Amino acid sequence: MTEIEKTDNEQLILKAAEQEFLTKGYDGARTTSIAQKAGVTHAMLHYYFRTKKQLFDRIIEKTVETFKEAILAALGNPNMLFVDRLKDGIASQFDIMVANPLLPRFFLNATISSPELYDLLYERIASFVKVLIVDLQKEADAAAERGEIEKTDIQVLLITIMSLNVFPFIAYPFIGPVMGEMNPDREKFLAERKAENIELIMKRIIKQ
Amino acid sequence: MTEIEKTDNEQLILKAAEQEFLTKGYDGARTTSIAQKAGVTHAMLHYYFRTKKQLFDRIIEKTVETFKEAILAALGNPNMLFVDRLKDGIASQFDIMVANPLLPRFFLNATISSPELYDLLYERIASFVKVLIVDLQKEADAAAERGEIEKTDIQVLLITIMSLNVFPFIAYPFIGPVMGEMNPDREKFLAERKAENIELIMKRIIKQ
DNA sequence: AATTTGTTTAACAATTTTGTTAACGCAAAA
DNA sequence: TTTTGCGTTAACAAAATTGTTAAACAAATT
Structure with a gap:
């Protein structure tokens, strides 16, 4: 060899x-x-x-990076203005999901058999997220001050974004059976969903 | 004994x-x-x-009813006016989730080991949902015609509602570790989430 | 009381799944 | 060429998990 x-x-x-x-x-x-x-x-x-466990840990090790990216993506690019940053962030996160559609399910599942995953997520991700949330909250407050958007709690907003961006991938196998094959074209479904998610957030935060 | x-x-x-x-x-x-x-x-x-499988099937049999209720709940009470029907539906579904927080995870998981679940969901739920979607779509069209709401695709809306109402329960174990214990009070978190979900949908469909 | 029926127990069997070991092969280094 | 070390295989062992059975038991029926 x-x-x-x-x-x-x-x-x-x-x-x-x-x-x-x-x-x-x-x-x-x-x-x-x-x-x-x-x-x-x-x-x-x-x-x-x-052992199986050690092999699993190697996979966790590898995928947790993508998972982290996916969460951070939603927080957008710090160099952009708030609203654009958000639009861009939502779209980026959605794209990461499209590229890694099995990831959410995997992590949700993994918590069942390896509770120590919590600590890993905390040490790897929480610190980053916390800092970025504080940063983004300041921008949101400033934008609200200028009357561009409504007063917005970033943590609440982040959960909303995650819900909208992640759930369709977790539930994709259900959408067919339950809705009755309304989505024959996956590409089209995903494109519409992405646009819809951005629209939802925008309507929620933009001051009318 | x-x-x-x-x-x-x-x-x-x-x-x-x-x-x-x-x-x-x-x-x-x-x-x-x-x-x-x-x-x-x-x-x-x-x-x-x-066998284990037969026992599992009994549990599926039992929980699929609640699952069905949860989905149908989002479609609201046909006797109410569209907007109120929707608000009420979202709140009802959220309450069912609060009462059965493990259900979503269970079903997402179950699809892995029992692919025949798809057929069960289809025959038990799809028929109901399809009819109600058509019904609700008519109401939405009428309401849009009257200028009360924007033109709305009910299937898209339903996925949005499910995303917002279901995801927080699936992801609850992650929210702590990743966000950094921002939610010490579960009751409060859930109450805020429920209100936020309704607000999001309303802002999306109500004509300004 | 005897019979029948369904329930329970303990021991065992089968299967599945994970993990180990001894022997072998092969390529590079000595 | 011999040695060394890593990679490989096949057979085996161990553990975990599910499933079965015969015998004992208890309650209700005759």
């Missing part, structure tokens, strides 16, 4: 594990299934990652 | 199973754990329900 192929097996397992864990969750994932997807014996999986 | 206790065993198992499945999902649930919670041997569980 050449060196490239060697290092590849570890990567193949990681890739297969990501797919397995993201679609089935920790409890539903099977190490044998991961090994099979990766095209290696399941002994190899244990050789490289020892 | 008295007679009351005897007949109760089946119920005790169902109750324990509901708690286990709702908090841990199908894959994470353990029949031994359910039996233990119910205070019976795990052989009893198999005596009454044969």
Whole structure:
């Protein structure tokens, strides 16, 4: 075996594990299934990652970065004016969701089997978010002062944005069955949804 | 054992199973754990329900009714005028979520391990929803005609309502860690959220 | 009391899933 | 060439989880 192929097996397992864990969750994932997807014996999986839990932690480690990005995205670009910053932030977050549609479900699920995830999220994400919220709140207050927008609580607003941007991806499998195939075209559905979310927030904060 | 206790065993198992499945999902649930919670041997569980899957189906059967109620609730009371109907519907759905906070997660999770759930949801819920959407769309069109609200697509609106009303419950475990304990008082958080959701929808549809 | 019926228990069996080990192979270094 | 070390395989072991059974039991019916 050449060196490239060697290092590849570890990567193949990681890739297969990501797919397995993201679609089935920790409890539903099977190490044998991961090994099979990766095209290696399941002994190899244990050789490289020892236990299922350690392999899972590697996937968490990798995805938590994207998760963080997704949350921070909503807070927008600090160099833009408040309203534009917000529009841009909402759109950016939505785009990240489009690119990683399995992520929300995965994290919601992960909290069930690994409660220690809370601490990880806190140490990795909370500090950033807290600072940015304070910053954004100041801008919101200033914009409200100038009469551009209504007085707005950024924490409340952030939950609204997350709700609107994240829920459609979590619930996508339900939307068909429950609504009755109203959305044959995923692309179109997502484009409309993105525009609608921005519209909703704007109507909420812009002073009439 | 008295007679009351005897007949109760089946119920005790169902109750324990509901708690286990709702908090841990199908894959994470353990029949031994359910039996233990119910205070019976795990052989009893198999005596009454044969397999884990059959027990799970009983829980699905029970909870799908509440799930249906929750969705229909958002469509409001047909005897009310459009705007009031909507306000009332949003509030009602939110209240159902408060009363059944584990339900959304459970159903999102359940789709992973039982894909046949789609068919169940379709046959149980879709027919109702479809009719009510058509009904509500007519009312919305009429209200828009009268200049009371903006032209509104009810399917889009329904997804918005679900997003706003459901997401906070799914994500509740995250809100603390990520936002940094901004919500020490759950009651207060929920009351504010409910009002905010109604406000958001109203600002979106009411013609200024 | 004897019979029937449904319930309960404890021990066991089967299956699934995860984890381990010893032996083997191969490429690079000594 | 021998050695060293990592990667690989196959077979095995262990653990966890679900499912079964025979026998005991209890309550109601005859």
